[in-house]
Amino acid sequence: MSRPLLAVSGLTKRYRRGGKSIAAVDDVSFDIEPGETLALAGPSGSGKSTIARLLLRLIESDAGRIEFEGGDFLSLSGAALRARRARLQMVFQDPLAAFNPRATVARVLDDPLRIHGIATRSERPRRIAALLDRVGLSADLAGRAIHEISGGQRQRIAIARAIATKPSLIVLDEAVSALDVSVRRQILQLLLDLQREERIAYLFISHDLGVISAIAHRVVILDAGRVAESGNARAVIGAPQSTIGKALVTAAPKLNRTSTQGAADRQ
Structure with a gap:
Protein backbone atom coordinates (compact mmCIF):
# COMPACT_ATOMS: atom_id res chain seq x y z
CA MET A 1 0.00 0.00 0.00
CA SER A 2 1.42 3.40 -0.99
CA ARG A 3 2.13 6.09 1.56
CA PRO A 4 -0.26 9.04 1.83
CA LEU A 5 0.92 12.38 0.46
CA LEU A 6 0.53 13.97 3.91
CA ALA A 7 0.33 12.11 7.21
CA VAL A 8 -0.30 14.07 10.41
CA SER A 9 -0.22 12.26 13.75
CA GLY A 10 -0.67 13.54 17.29
CA LEU A 11 -0.35 17.20 16.28
CA THR A 12 -0.57 19.45 19.33
CA LYS A 13 -0.19 23.19 19.91
CA ARG A 14 -0.73 24.88 23.27
CA TYR A 15 -0.79 28.56 24.27
CA ARG A 16 -0.68 30.20 27.67
CA ARG A 17 -3.50 32.63 28.42
CA GLY A 18 -4.11 34.18 31.79
CA GLY A 19 -1.68 31.80 33.41
CA LYS A 20 -3.45 28.75 31.96
CA SER A 21 -2.33 26.36 29.23
CA ILE A 22 -4.90 26.19 26.39
CA ALA A 23 -4.76 23.50 23.71
CA ALA A 24 -5.50 25.17 20.35
CA VAL A 25 -4.79 21.83 18.63
CA ASP A 26 -4.99 18.69 20.74
CA ASP A 27 -3.65 15.33 19.45
CA VAL A 28 -5.00 15.71 15.88
CA SER A 29 -4.28 13.03 13.28
CA PHE A 30 -5.30 12.73 9.61
CA ASP A 31 -3.85 11.96 6.19
CA ASP A 62 4.56 21.30 20.64
CA ALA A 63 4.11 17.63 19.77
CA GLY A 64 3.24 15.37 16.88
CA ARG A 65 4.61 14.35 13.52
CA ILE A 66 4.09 15.62 9.96
CA GLU A 67 5.22 13.44 7.08
CA PHE A 68 5.01 15.04 3.64
CA GLU A 69 5.90 13.28 0.40
CA GLY A 70 7.44 10.44 2.38
CA GLY A 71 9.75 12.55 4.56
CA ASP A 72 9.76 14.06 8.04
CA PHE A 73 8.67 17.63 7.36
CA LEU A 74 9.34 18.82 10.91
CA SER A 75 13.01 17.83 10.71
CA LEU A 76 13.72 20.15 7.77
CA LEU A 88 3.22 22.75 -0.19
CA GLN A 89 1.44 26.04 -0.82
CA MET A 90 -1.32 28.04 0.88
CA VAL A 91 -4.20 30.26 -0.20
CA PHE A 92 -5.54 32.57 2.50
CA GLN A 93 -9.04 33.94 3.05
CA ASP A 94 -8.03 37.51 2.26
CA PRO A 95 -5.43 37.79 -0.51
CA LEU A 96 -5.34 41.57 -0.09
CA ALA A 97 -3.87 41.00 3.38
CA ALA A 98 -1.53 38.27 2.10
CA PHE A 99 -0.17 40.44 -0.75
CA ASN A 100 1.40 43.87 -0.84
CA PRO A 101 -1.72 45.72 -2.10
CA ARG A 102 0.42 48.12 -4.14
CA ALA A 103 2.39 45.36 -5.83
CA THR A 104 1.43 44.55 -9.39
CA VAL A 105 -0.07 41.22 -10.37
CA ALA A 106 3.14 40.51 -12.31
CA ARG A 107 5.28 41.10 -9.20
CA VAL A 108 3.12 38.79 -7.09
CA LEU A 109 3.48 35.98 -9.62
CA ASP A 110 7.12 36.72 -10.36
CA ASP A 111 8.19 36.19 -6.73
CA PRO A 112 7.70 32.38 -6.49
CA LEU A 113 9.22 31.85 -9.94
CA ARG A 114 12.29 33.86 -8.92
CA ILE A 115 12.65 32.64 -5.33
CA HIS A 116 12.43 28.97 -6.26
CA GLY A 117 14.51 29.31 -9.43
CA ILE A 118 11.69 28.03 -11.63
CA ALA A 119 12.29 30.38 -14.56
CA THR A 120 14.97 32.79 -15.74
CA ARG A 121 14.29 36.51 -15.80
CA SER A 122 13.62 36.44 -19.54
CA GLU A 123 11.28 33.45 -19.22
CA ARG A 124 9.19 34.81 -16.35
CA PRO A 125 6.87 37.16 -18.32
CA ARG A 126 5.77 34.21 -20.47
CA ARG A 127 5.29 32.03 -17.39
CA ILE A 128 3.25 34.77 -15.70
CA ALA A 129 0.99 35.10 -18.74
CA ALA A 130 0.49 31.33 -18.75
CA LEU A 131 -0.41 31.30 -15.04
CA LEU A 132 -2.97 34.05 -15.57
CA ASP A 133 -4.50 32.14 -18.44
CA ARG A 134 -4.52 28.98 -16.32
CA VAL A 135 -6.79 30.63 -13.74
CA GLY A 136 -9.05 32.31 -16.32
CA LEU A 137 -7.56 35.80 -16.31
CA SER A 138 -6.21 37.96 -19.12
CA ALA A 139 -2.47 38.57 -19.42
CA ASP A 140 -3.35 42.26 -19.63
CA LEU A 141 -4.01 42.14 -15.89
CA ALA A 142 -0.28 41.70 -15.16
CA GLY A 143 0.37 45.44 -14.96
CA ARG A 144 -2.49 46.18 -12.57
CA ALA A 145 -1.95 46.73 -8.85
CA ILE A 146 -3.48 44.17 -6.50
CA HIS A 147 -5.68 46.80 -4.83
CA GLU A 148 -7.15 47.76 -8.23
CA ILE A 149 -8.70 44.39 -9.02
CA SER A 150 -11.80 42.64 -7.65
CA GLY A 151 -11.92 40.16 -4.80
CA GLY A 152 -12.62 37.27 -7.16
CA GLN A 153 -9.69 38.26 -9.38
CA ARG A 154 -7.42 38.53 -6.34
CA GLN A 155 -8.35 35.01 -5.24
CA ARG A 156 -7.59 33.71 -8.73
CA ILE A 157 -4.20 35.46 -8.49
CA ALA A 158 -3.65 33.77 -5.12
CA ILE A 159 -4.38 30.40 -6.71
CA ALA A 160 -2.09 31.23 -9.65
CA ARG A 161 0.71 32.05 -7.23
CA ALA A 162 0.10 28.81 -5.34
CA ILE A 163 0.30 26.64 -8.47
CA ALA A 164 3.36 28.47 -9.84
CA THR A 165 5.70 26.11 -7.97
CA LYS A 166 3.81 22.99 -9.13
CA PRO A 167 2.81 21.88 -5.62
Whole structure:
Protein backbone atom coordinates (compact mmCIF):
# COMPACT_ATOMS: atom_id res chain seq x y z
CA MET A 1 0.00 0.00 0.00
CA SER A 2 1.42 3.40 -0.99
CA ARG A 3 2.13 6.09 1.56
CA PRO A 4 -0.26 9.04 1.83
CA LEU A 5 0.92 12.38 0.46
CA LEU A 6 0.53 13.97 3.91
CA ALA A 7 0.33 12.11 7.21
CA VAL A 8 -0.30 14.07 10.41
CA SER A 9 -0.22 12.26 13.75
CA GLY A 10 -0.67 13.54 17.29
CA LEU A 11 -0.35 17.20 16.28
CA THR A 12 -0.57 19.45 19.33
CA LYS A 13 -0.19 23.19 19.91
CA ARG A 14 -0.73 24.88 23.27
CA TYR A 15 -0.79 28.56 24.27
CA ARG A 16 -0.68 30.20 27.67
CA ARG A 17 -3.50 32.63 28.42
CA GLY A 18 -4.11 34.18 31.79
CA GLY A 19 -1.68 31.80 33.41
CA LYS A 20 -3.45 28.75 31.96
CA SER A 21 -2.33 26.36 29.23
CA ILE A 22 -4.90 26.19 26.39
CA ALA A 23 -4.76 23.50 23.71
CA ALA A 24 -5.50 25.17 20.35
CA VAL A 25 -4.79 21.83 18.63
CA ASP A 26 -4.99 18.69 20.74
CA ASP A 27 -3.65 15.33 19.45
CA VAL A 28 -5.00 15.71 15.88
CA SER A 29 -4.28 13.03 13.28
CA PHE A 30 -5.30 12.73 9.61
CA ASP A 31 -3.85 11.96 6.19
CA ILE A 32 -4.35 13.10 2.61
CA GLU A 33 -3.85 11.03 -0.54
CA PRO A 34 -2.47 12.45 -3.82
CA GLY A 35 -5.21 14.25 -5.74
CA GLU A 36 -7.63 14.14 -2.80
CA THR A 37 -9.49 16.95 -1.03
CA LEU A 38 -9.71 16.65 2.72
CA ALA A 39 -11.80 19.30 4.46
CA LEU A 40 -11.26 20.56 7.99
CA ALA A 41 -14.55 21.86 9.35
CA GLY A 42 -15.52 23.40 12.64
CA PRO A 43 -16.66 26.61 14.29
CA SER A 44 -14.39 29.59 14.96
CA GLY A 45 -11.77 28.66 17.52
CA SER A 46 -11.85 24.95 16.74
CA GLY A 47 -8.21 24.88 15.60
CA LYS A 48 -8.60 24.86 11.81
CA SER A 49 -6.34 27.81 10.97
CA THR A 50 -3.82 26.82 13.63
CA ILE A 51 -3.45 23.44 11.92
CA ALA A 52 -2.88 25.20 8.60
CA ARG A 53 -0.10 27.30 10.07
CA LEU A 54 1.47 24.29 11.76
CA LEU A 55 1.53 22.43 8.45
CA LEU A 56 3.24 25.33 6.70
CA ARG A 57 5.71 25.70 9.61
CA LEU A 58 4.56 29.30 10.08
CA ILE A 59 4.35 28.30 13.74
CA GLU A 60 5.94 25.27 15.37
CA SER A 61 4.06 22.42 17.04
CA ASP A 62 4.56 21.30 20.64
CA ALA A 63 4.11 17.63 19.77
CA GLY A 64 3.24 15.37 16.88
CA ARG A 65 4.61 14.35 13.52
CA ILE A 66 4.09 15.62 9.96
CA GLU A 67 5.22 13.44 7.08
CA PHE A 68 5.01 15.04 3.64
CA GLU A 69 5.90 13.28 0.40
CA GLY A 70 7.44 10.44 2.38
CA GLY A 71 9.75 12.55 4.56
CA ASP A 72 9.76 14.06 8.04
CA PHE A 73 8.67 17.63 7.36
CA LEU A 74 9.34 18.82 10.91
CA SER A 75 13.01 17.83 10.71
CA LEU A 76 13.72 20.15 7.77
CA SER A 77 15.35 23.56 8.10
CA GLY A 78 17.11 26.16 5.98
CA ALA A 79 17.45 25.45 2.27
CA ALA A 80 15.89 21.98 2.59
CA LEU A 81 12.74 23.45 4.16
CA ARG A 82 12.49 26.20 1.54
CA ALA A 83 12.80 23.64 -1.25
CA ARG A 84 10.12 21.39 0.24
CA ARG A 85 7.78 24.36 0.77
CA ALA A 86 7.61 24.77 -3.01
CA ARG A 87 5.54 21.57 -2.98
CA LEU A 88 3.22 22.75 -0.19
CA GLN A 89 1.44 26.04 -0.82
CA MET A 90 -1.32 28.04 0.88
CA VAL A 91 -4.20 30.26 -0.20
CA PHE A 92 -5.54 32.57 2.50
CA GLN A 93 -9.04 33.94 3.05
CA ASP A 94 -8.03 37.51 2.26
CA PRO A 95 -5.43 37.79 -0.51
CA LEU A 96 -5.34 41.57 -0.09
CA ALA A 97 -3.87 41.00 3.38
CA ALA A 98 -1.53 38.27 2.10
CA PHE A 99 -0.17 40.44 -0.75
CA ASN A 100 1.40 43.87 -0.84
CA PRO A 101 -1.72 45.72 -2.10
CA ARG A 102 0.42 48.12 -4.14
CA ALA A 103 2.39 45.36 -5.83
CA THR A 104 1.43 44.55 -9.39
CA VAL A 105 -0.07 41.22 -10.37
CA ALA A 106 3.14 40.51 -12.31
CA ARG A 107 5.28 41.10 -9.20
CA VAL A 108 3.12 38.79 -7.09
CA LEU A 109 3.48 35.98 -9.62
CA ASP A 110 7.12 36.72 -10.36
CA ASP A 111 8.19 36.19 -6.73
CA PRO A 112 7.70 32.38 -6.49
CA LEU A 113 9.22 31.85 -9.94
CA ARG A 114 12.29 33.86 -8.92
CA ILE A 115 12.65 32.64 -5.33
CA HIS A 116 12.43 28.97 -6.26
CA GLY A 117 14.51 29.31 -9.43
CA ILE A 118 11.69 28.03 -11.63
CA ALA A 119 12.29 30.38 -14.56
CA THR A 120 14.97 32.79 -15.74
CA ARG A 121 14.29 36.51 -15.80
CA SER A 122 13.62 36.44 -19.54
CA GLU A 123 11.28 33.45 -19.22
CA ARG A 124 9.19 34.81 -16.35
CA PRO A 125 6.87 37.16 -18.32
CA ARG A 126 5.77 34.21 -20.47
CA ARG A 127 5.29 32.03 -17.39
CA ILE A 128 3.25 34.77 -15.70
CA ALA A 129 0.99 35.10 -18.74
CA ALA A 130 0.49 31.33 -18.75
CA LEU A 131 -0.41 31.30 -15.04
CA LEU A 132 -2.97 34.05 -15.57
CA ASP A 133 -4.50 32.14 -18.44
CA ARG A 134 -4.52 28.98 -16.32
CA VAL A 135 -6.79 30.63 -13.74
CA GLY A 136 -9.05 32.31 -16.32
CA LEU A 137 -7.56 35.80 -16.31
CA SER A 138 -6.21 37.96 -19.12
CA ALA A 139 -2.47 38.57 -19.42
CA ASP A 140 -3.35 42.26 -19.63
CA LEU A 141 -4.01 42.14 -15.89
CA ALA A 142 -0.28 41.70 -15.16
CA GLY A 143 0.37 45.44 -14.96
CA ARG A 144 -2.49 46.18 -12.57
CA ALA A 145 -1.95 46.73 -8.85
CA ILE A 146 -3.48 44.17 -6.50
CA HIS A 147 -5.68 46.80 -4.83
CA GLU A 148 -7.15 47.76 -8.23
CA ILE A 149 -8.70 44.39 -9.02
CA SER A 150 -11.80 42.64 -7.65
CA GLY A 151 -11.92 40.16 -4.80
CA GLY A 152 -12.62 37.27 -7.16
CA GLN A 153 -9.69 38.26 -9.38
CA ARG A 154 -7.42 38.53 -6.34
CA GLN A 155 -8.35 35.01 -5.24
CA ARG A 156 -7.59 33.71 -8.73
CA ILE A 157 -4.20 35.46 -8.49
CA ALA A 158 -3.65 33.77 -5.12
CA ILE A 159 -4.38 30.40 -6.71
CA ALA A 160 -2.09 31.23 -9.65
CA ARG A 161 0.71 32.05 -7.23
CA ALA A 162 0.10 28.81 -5.34
CA ILE A 163 0.30 26.64 -8.47
CA ALA A 164 3.36 28.47 -9.84
CA THR A 165 5.70 26.11 -7.97
CA LYS A 166 3.81 22.99 -9.13
CA PRO A 167 2.81 21.88 -5.62
CA SER A 168 1.41 18.50 -4.75
CA LEU A 169 -0.69 19.99 -1.91
CA ILE A 170 -2.41 23.34 -1.44
CA VAL A 171 -3.87 24.42 1.90
CA LEU A 172 -6.93 26.65 1.38
CA ASP A 173 -7.85 28.50 4.57
CA GLU A 174 -11.43 29.82 4.21
CA ALA A 175 -10.41 30.66 0.65
CA VAL A 176 -13.94 31.28 -0.66
CA SER A 177 -15.78 32.47 2.45
CA ALA A 178 -15.35 36.19 1.67
CA LEU A 179 -16.68 35.87 -1.89
CA ASP A 180 -20.25 36.29 -3.05
CA VAL A 181 -22.12 33.16 -4.10
CA SER A 182 -21.62 33.45 -7.87
CA VAL A 183 -17.87 34.14 -7.60
CA ARG A 184 -17.53 31.40 -4.96
CA ARG A 185 -19.00 28.88 -7.39
CA GLN A 186 -16.55 29.94 -10.09
CA ILE A 187 -13.55 29.59 -7.76
CA LEU A 188 -14.71 26.15 -6.58
CA GLN A 189 -15.03 25.05 -10.20
CA LEU A 190 -11.54 26.36 -10.93
CA LEU A 191 -10.16 24.33 -8.01
CA LEU A 192 -11.95 21.20 -9.22
CA ASP A 193 -10.58 21.70 -12.75
CA LEU A 194 -7.02 22.18 -11.49
CA GLN A 195 -7.29 19.09 -9.33
CA ARG A 196 -8.57 16.95 -12.19
CA GLU A 197 -5.89 18.14 -14.59
CA GLU A 198 -2.88 18.47 -12.25
CA ARG A 199 -3.76 15.90 -9.53
CA ILE A 200 -3.23 18.50 -6.82
CA ALA A 201 -4.40 17.57 -3.33
CA TYR A 202 -6.20 20.14 -1.17
CA LEU A 203 -6.60 20.66 2.54
CA PHE A 204 -9.78 22.73 2.40
CA ILE A 205 -10.50 24.62 5.63
CA SER A 206 -14.02 25.94 6.11
CA HIS A 207 -16.85 26.30 8.62
CA ASP A 208 -19.38 25.88 5.79
CA LEU A 209 -20.44 22.28 5.18
CA GLY A 210 -22.45 23.33 2.15
CA VAL A 211 -19.28 24.41 0.38
CA ILE A 212 -17.39 21.38 1.68
CA SER A 213 -20.00 19.06 0.18
CA ALA A 214 -19.24 20.55 -3.24
CA ILE A 215 -15.50 19.98 -3.16
CA ALA A 216 -14.30 17.52 -0.50
CA HIS A 217 -13.86 13.76 -0.67
CA ARG A 218 -13.46 13.40 3.11
CA VAL A 219 -14.03 15.69 6.06
CA VAL A 220 -12.59 16.02 9.57
CA ILE A 221 -14.82 17.92 11.99
CA LEU A 222 -13.00 19.70 14.80
CA ASP A 223 -14.28 20.92 18.13
CA ALA A 224 -12.09 22.78 20.64
CA GLY A 225 -8.91 21.58 18.96
CA ARG A 226 -9.84 17.88 18.84
CA VAL A 227 -11.27 15.63 16.13
CA ALA A 228 -15.00 15.17 16.79
CA GLU A 229 -15.65 12.91 13.78
CA SER A 230 -14.32 12.15 10.32
CA GLY A 231 -15.18 10.20 7.21
CA ASN A 232 -16.58 10.41 3.70
CA ALA A 233 -17.78 13.97 3.23
CA ARG A 234 -21.15 13.02 1.76
CA ALA A 235 -21.81 10.48 4.54
CA VAL A 236 -20.75 12.76 7.41
CA ILE A 237 -22.69 15.74 6.12
CA GLY A 238 -25.73 13.58 5.41
CA ALA A 239 -25.78 11.98 8.85
CA PRO A 240 -23.38 13.63 11.33
CA GLN A 241 -22.79 11.72 14.56
CA SER A 242 -21.16 14.39 16.73
CA THR A 243 -22.97 17.27 18.42
CA ILE A 244 -20.81 19.84 16.65
CA GLY A 245 -21.30 18.09 13.31
CA LYS A 246 -25.08 18.25 13.70
CA ALA A 247 -24.87 21.95 14.60
CA LEU A 248 -22.75 22.72 11.53
CA VAL A 249 -25.11 20.86 9.21
CA THR A 250 -28.09 22.73 10.62
CA ALA A 251 -26.31 26.06 10.07
CA ALA A 252 -25.00 25.28 6.57
CA PRO A 253 -26.54 27.30 3.72
CA LYS A 254 -27.91 25.29 0.82
CA LEU A 255 -25.38 25.28 -1.99
CA ASN A 256 -26.59 25.29 -5.58
CA ARG A 257 -24.78 22.29 -7.04
CA THR A 258 -25.93 22.62 -10.65
CA SER A 259 -22.65 24.13 -11.88
CA THR A 260 -20.19 22.61 -9.39
CA GLN A 261 -19.96 18.84 -9.29
CA GLY A 262 -19.59 17.36 -5.83
CA ALA A 263 -16.31 15.66 -5.02
CA ALA A 264 -18.09 12.46 -4.07
CA ASP A 265 -19.41 12.26 -7.64
CA ARG A 266 -15.81 12.41 -8.97
CA GLN A 267 -14.53 9.42 -7.04
